Amino acid sequence: MIARLLTVLMLALWLPAGSLWAKTTIKLGVVTKPGSAQNICAEKFKDLLESRSQGDYEVTIFHSASLGTETEILEQIQLNSVQMGIITDGPFDVFLPEARVISYPFLFPDARAADKVLDGPEGQELLQHLEKVGMKGLAFSENGFRNLTNSKRPVHTVADVAGLKIRVMESQFHKELWRLLGANPTPMGWPIYTELQQGTIDAQENPLSVIWTYKLFEVQKYLSLTGHVYSSHIDVANLKWFQSLPESGQKLLQQCMVDAAREQRAWNRTNEANFLANLKEAGMVVEEHPDLQSFRDKVSRIQDTDVFKGKETQELLQKFLRAARE
Numbered sequence: 001m002i003a004r005l006l007t008v009l010m011l012a013l014w015l016p017a018g019s020l021w022a023k024t025t026i027k028l029g030v031v032t033k034p035g036s037a038q039n040i041c042a043e044k045f046k047d048l049l050e051s052r053s054q055g056d057y058e059v060t061i062f063h064s065a066s067l068g069t070e071t072e073i074l075e076q077i078q079l080n081s082v083q084m085g086i087i088t089d090g091p092f093d094v095f096l097p098e099a100r101v102i103s104y105p106f107l108f109p110d111a112r113a114a115d116k117v118l119d120g121p122e123g124q125e126l127l128q129h130l131e132k133v134g135m136k137g138l139a140f141s142e143n144g145f146r147n148l149t150n151s152k153r154p155v156h157t158v159a160d161v162a163g164l165k166i167r168v169m170e171s172q173f174h175k176e177l178w179r180l181l182g183a184n185p186t187p188m189g190w191p192i193y194t195e196l197q198q199g200t201i202d203a204q205e206n207p208l209s210v211i212w213t214y215k216l217f218e219v220q221k222y223l224s225l226t227g228h229v230y231s232s233h234i235d236v237a238n239l240k241w242f243q244s245l246p247e248s249g250q251k252l253l254q255q256c257m258v259d260a261a262r263e264q265r266a267w268n269r270t271n272e273a274n275f276l277a278n279l280k281e282a283g284m285v286v287e288e289h290p291d292l293q294s295f296r297d298k299v300s301r302i303q304d305t306d307v308f309k310g311k312e313t314q315e316l317l318q319k320f321l322r323a324a325r326e
């Protein structure tokens with residue numbers, strides 16, 4: 001009798017705890033530090049999901065390379081030891097060659113064109129492809145147009161790039177791009193301040209927000225507004241984990257990420273002029289109008305090289321090229 005009473009009592013005590021345990025916890029990885037583009041999106045996503053789900057979901061953001069490089073975060077997402085990530089498009093290409101179509105050189109004339117293609121059927125097709133590598137593609141947030149910095153000399157034409165030891169993302173495509181431009185590229189994970197400071201590398205390329213937030217002006221004197229590629233983040237989840245959520249949860253999570261990404265893109269664009277002004281004030285020598293035609297000429301045949309030779313990559317590239325020109 002007493003034993004039965006005790007069981008009933010224990011069950012009664014368990015129930016509220018049981019409903020608390022039903023909370024879904026999510027580990028979300030970004031390589032960058034607070035204040036960075038990825039973090040703005042991650043924090044917005046966390047706010048939206050936790051408030052709209054009234055606490056059914058809890059998001060913990062792992063940032064500042066605490067989970068390793070972006071390549072390493074992607075590996076952890078595939079293993080589901082991390083459920084979600086906001087990751088620069090570059091490092092995806094080792095997992096999914098199709099991802100390199102976003103950063104085809106000089107593809108998008110401006111951010112609006114990028115939004116049109118990435119939010120349209122072509123971008124959605126790319127997100128679908130991620131399922132082949134165990135990831136659910138939720139949305140595109142923005143890193144931004146990438147610009148070249150270096151410690152050696154002003155870069156006006158592509159000839160000035162010759163021989164620069166440049167760090168590129170862990171991406172076969174970016175390595176090939178800078179090889180074609182005449183530099184000496186080395187793939188490395190983020191961050192790279194120490195390597196720039198010690199002179200292991202002379203140059204790097206990133207959007208203005210990153211150059212500012214990571215104080216690269218302290219170790220890079222010259223900035224050229226090359227805007228050679230548009231760089232997005234692909235906001236992803238582990239596919240099996242995502243599919244294990246109730247349908248309402250899947251919809252909510254996706255909508256929160258789409259909304260967070262939209263706000264984050266707006267943040268990035270609103271601040272771009274300030275980032276440039278800050279970098280000038282910090283003493284960078286800025287080439288605002290480099291001879292971009294000389295860059296275009298060097299990479300005009302890149303779509304015939306090995307990095308775009310896969311059938312599906314080539315097909316998606318043709319769709320992106322068409323859509324971007326419409």
Ligand code: EAX
Nearest residue numbers: 031088143169190206210
């Ligand atoms: O977002 O590795 C890179 O160059 C990325 O752009 C960096 O993570 C900053």
